[in-house]
Amino acid sequence: MLTFEQKLAVFESFPELERRNVSLGRVNFHYENSLYDKKTVAYHLHPNGNGFVYAGLMDEYKTDAKGLVNIRDFSEDELRKLVEASIRSLSQRAPEEAAAPKKRKPAKEQRWHNNDGQTLLLKYEDELWYIYIGLNLEAAFETFEEAEEYLREEGFTPTA
Structure with missing residues (x-):
């Protein structure tokens, strides 16, 4: 299992990701160039080694209801491949989604x-x-x- 610092180093090696510190020492990484509303690639990386990566647009990973994969026991290579795939999935629109109408404006x-x-x-x-x-x-x-x-x-x- 990678340490918290090793996991952070993997995420920080992707210049397209933006680090955001959240509560309880946890860290998220966002992909601001996402073509989707979803921008969070890494969710709640925790100093105890737990954390999640978004894979909701991919079929090759088993995800929870939010489209997240638990990365507690991932090796560096496995984690790097998952992060690359997550960024790639958020960078491409499915053909049927490209023609979909935009959402209405939210109330202020x-x-x-x-x-x-x-x-x-x-x-x-x-x-x-x-x-x-x-x-x-x-x-x-x-x-x-x-x-x-x-x-x-x-x-x-x-x-x-």
């Missing part, structure tokens, strides 16, 4: 809730998407898709 203010009864406010201001818990700022994102991905990963759904 939305409420999101989870199963614990918590409610968050997603609001577009000053060219950024902000997530608020009451009056407190939780996070800020450059795109709606990034904010939506974060909220869904945290277990929230839009309020109808």
